[in-house]
Amino acid sequence: LAKTTQPISMDSYEGQEVNITCSHNNIATNDYITWYQQFPSQGPRFIIQGYKTKVTNEVASLFIPADRKSSTLSLPRVSLSDTAVYYCLVGEGTGGFKTIFGAGTRLFVKA
Amino acid sequence: EAQVTQNPRYLITVTGKKLTVTCSQNMNHEYMSWYRQDPGLGLRQIYYSMNVEVTDKGDVPEGYKVSRKEKRNFPLILESPSPNQTSLYFCASRTPGQINTEAFFGQGTRLTVV
Numbered sequence: 001l002a003k004t005t006q007p008i009s010m011d012s013y014e015g016q017e018v019n020i021t022c023s024h025n026n027i028a029t030n031d032y033i034t035w036y037q038q039f040p041s042q043g044p045r046f047i048i049q050g051y052k053t054k055v056t057n058e059v060a061s062l063f064i065p066a067d068r069k070s071s072t073l074s075l076p077r078v079s080l081s082d083t084a085v086y087y088c089l090v091g092e093g094t095g096g097f098k099t100i101f102g103a104g105t106r107l108f109v110k111a
Numbered sequence: 112e113a114q115v116t117q118n119p120r121y122l123i124t125v126t127g128k129k130l131t132v133t134c135s136q137n138m139n140h141e142y143m144s145w146y147r148q149d150p151g152l153g154l155r156q157i158y159y160s161m162n163v164e165v166t167d168k169g170d171v172p173e174g175y176k177v178s179r180k181e182k183r184n185f186p187l188i189l190e191s192p193s194p195n196q197t198s199l200y201f202c203a204s205r206t207p208g209q210i211n212t213e214a215f216f217g218q219g220t221r222l223t224v225v
C-alpha cells in the first residue's frame with residue numbers, strides 16, 4: 001500500500017479557498033486517490049476520487065499532476081461547517097479491503 | 112436508505128467481561144471492516160472481511176475477533192476487554208474495487224473499559 005503524507009493541521013477563514021496536499025510517492029499504476037471527510041464523533045464520509053488530472057464534483061475538486069506522486073484537495077469558499085479532518089487514501093490494497101487512513105489533516109475554519 | 116448500523120452507540124464495561132458490538136449493512140456490500148479511532152492516531156483497521164466466511168487481520172487485531180456468517184452482518188467481539196481497548200469504533204462497508212466504491216461508515220460505538 002502506498003503511504004500518504006498530509007499536513008497535520010490547517011487554519012482558514014470563511015469564504016476562502018482551501019487546498020490540502022497529500023504526498024504519495026509510491027503510488028502504484030492502478031491506484032486511485034480517494035479523499036474522505038470526518039466530523040467529530042462521526043464516521044468518515046466520501047468526498048471525491050480521482051486517477052489523474054482534475055476531478056470536480058459539487059463539493060470539491062481534486063488535482064493530480066502527471067507523475068501522480070501527490071494530489072491536492074481543493075475546497076472552494078469554505079464555511080464554518082467545513083471544519084473537519086480530511087483523509088487522503090491511495091489504492092485498495094492487494095485484492096482486499098486493507099485500507100490505511102493515517103492521521104489526516106485537521107482543518108479549522110474561522111469566522 | 113443505505114446505511115451501516117452499529118449497536119450499541121455507547122458502552123461502558125469492566126475488564127474481562129466479554130462483549131460484542133454489532134454491525135449491519137443494507138447495501139449488499141461484499142466488503143466490511145472494523146476500525147478504531149484514538150486521539151491523534153486517525154483510524155486504524157482492526158479486521159476486514161471480503162465476503163461471507165472470509166476475514167483477515169488489519170493493523171491492530173490483537174484482542175479482537177470477528178465473524179462473517181451472513182453478508183449483512185460483521186460483529187466485533189472482545190473476548191476479554193482491557194482498558195487499552197477504550198476507543199471509538201467504526202464499522203464500514205463497500206463493494207470491491209477502487210472506482211466509484213466509496214466506503215459507508217456506521218455512526219460509531221464509543222467503548223469505555225474500566
